[in-house]
Amino acid sequence: MTAEDALRVLDGSYGDGPQALDIVVTRHDVLDEASFRSTGVHELYEQLFPAIERDSPDDIVRWLLSDDVGEPRHFSVGGRQMSYRLDSRCFILRAAGRAIGLGFFTYDHASDLIFCNHVGIAKAWRGGGLARAFYREMVAMLDALFPRNIGVVLEVEPYDRDRLDAIIADLELTGRPLAADEQAAIRRLLRARWYDKLGYAMFCNALTMQPLLCRSPCLDPCLPSSEWAEGEENYWLMWQARTGAPSAQRRASEFWQNAVAAIYIEILAKSLVDDDPNGRRDYWDYATALVAQTMQQTMMTDVRLVRCLGDEDSALLSRWRRLAIDLPI
Template identity: 80%
Template structure:
């Protein structure tokens, strides 16, 4: 069990790649990839083979160099998977994080707990324990950035109002998805994350993620794009951040979608994926150009109106795991 930097024994059984789990066979034997498939839809999942490669051979804190169209490029990442174990050592929780040495940002790729193990504050305790471990592993990090799916507050309000009016307990698939987006945002809200907003409207800024799979024909890449809000939590023990919110927004989007996503995927096949590099970097550049003159602010994800919707949802007492 990982114990670096801990002042007393930990109550959670957490193992970490390249600290406790060193090879592919040991990693796969934990059942974490099956849990990953269970928790996340196909559109949000990376290839299991890519995950193994990133965690155990590519993203190990060493600078990697490659060339695209005659242009030399490099990146330096350190990816770790935290595995929460129970029973016979099988995975019941996972956290996949990547530290980008260029920006000193940690990107939270995925966090999840098996449905049977949710409740009792386990998910929050697991997350806080992982962040403490990350601070020990990467003492220069300035904080964690992550993506959340946007929720449409008007749509959420309409769904809740209909449930209140009719008394029905069953939700359609699209209704469940919309409510889950609110619930996921509320979870990070409780963990004191902030969201990047337009100061004029105080609405979150949308960021387009490139298609995660570069192998299909380029004509299909746009269909694999997703829009997200970016959320940020500064490291508690880090010096006061000198970056303004707008600078941090630019830095976060570049770290996630260029340094971590695009470079990792293109480095695996620089010659065959030059078109993907051009596509992904152009998409990120478009996002940053659209927000270049925006007064960016960091704000709590749930304002009073969203918090009121969350309270109304909870009063319905409908069980909907996120």
Template identity: 80%
Template sequence: MRVLDGMYREAAGEPQPLDIVVTRHDVLDEAAFRSTGVLELYEELFPASERDSADDIVRWLLSDDVGERRHFSVGGHEMSYRLDSRCFILRAGATRAVGLGFFTYDHASELIFCNHVGVATAWRGGGLARAFYREMVAMLDALFPRNIGVVLEVEPFDRDRLEAMIADLERTGRRQLAADEQDGIRRLLRVGWYDKLDYSVFCDARTMRPLACRSPCLDPSLPSADWAGGEESYWLMWQARTGAPSVEIRAGRLWHSAVRAIHVEILAKSLVALDPNGRRGYWDYATALVGQTLQRTATTDVHLAPCLGEDDRVLLSRWRRLAIDLPI
């Protein structure tokens, strides 16, 4: 358990200290994990389309991804992977979950993948989310001293579309946003949050536009004809471990490693290992999709750049001046 020094919140007239507990260190079994209320918070913070099942999360955290090498065979080819997943739970008054962070360390690439991070709406503000995040990263560095940094996926935003939407809001004074408009703004706000945490985004050095990475369908039980419909495009972001040497000169190699770590080592192998014989087709599909991404960017001069460009920062400032309440 780690206490967030100086972090207290008033509740029922009394200050509540905040602390962080982590699975397989402070939270040792399924009953203890579920009793924290973190799964209910997870459902509150993320829409169903972005959530994994509670049972899968419990399995990954407490039995499957526990730092041990797992072996399986697909089509006569022996394979293995070694992951360690942890959930960090921010608690108020040592009882109620008000924040969560779900990370997976891939021993092969020495990369940490950030699956989900969130803080309950009523507990945001005052820099709490950033303080929570930085404490988690410090704890991850202690748990995995060989890690070289953190990678994560973010949904791309369409700058031109947001420009037109914000201009309309400025012109008309309209304050109600349609669902698709809210989604677009939230994408910008999320990128802005990681920008404040000093993340970088993988870009094409020629255009300085973020590189798109196609994620395989997350449900191999669907008919194979439906897998393409379950794919998503993401931008990949990177934060080097504090004190680690600059990786700018090898950004292309890091991009290759990050794509494979996220979509082969962590995603595809975890899903296929549950049913190697029944999911051979999914393995071929997922690895081919990853191969297409890497082939498409094989000759690209990959560059690491700030998450937001100058035009993006101006757009974000214009949105904030509208003072429309829209939580990330």
């Protein structure tokens, strides 16, 4: 993929009227920190995601422009040699040169998986199919950048159907405003719906047809080790195979094991420990043990890839739509 190929133009009626929007990519069109920051993408990132979900701006710049640039990196932990090779890219959707959308992806060369870190569109630009068009353009560009990739994997927060049913039932009766924690609960379902509409499938237990639970290690190794457990989060993993990828016929259980290892060992643990290999040996032991526990618990599970939303979810979404509440995801 050449620098000329990287910039894509989306034509259509988006926002207040017909206008051309373009997509630029780090290390093709956006080559340095000053250019990256000048797009306003950091400000958009802060608008789209709560503080608890955001990485520091300096870390993002470092990953995109100096650390995760497709070159092998080496370090040692307790005398054991480690290596990993990542390539992170930020796709920036612009209107008049300013960011109105972003997508942050990391390609893991060890597994040929692409991890979707963040995707978002400014609230004023949602609607009219722009988010979906932007996402599909990014996937096409990722395929050009990484022709060996076999697909995209991402995390979604689990949602509790019983709780959502109770929240929606109360809203149907009272019409009261949504509390902040209720908004967060509803957003989990809405986010899963968005990826479901894009064609993603959920890793599920074939016997129960329930999503497999994956526990993420704490993302802050600088915290006292006694606090790491408090920083752990549960996720479901969703997967979209690359069309025509030769390995797309592999068993879902193999994809599951590879996805867990890619996200939480290759992308997360190794990059965090590489920052301070001598000082973070305990964190390495903690993170790898937690990931091994997830993989061991599901080792004998018959894993299936199924569409995320079932009949119960569709019914909840229908009731939610009838409430006509504007809740950006």
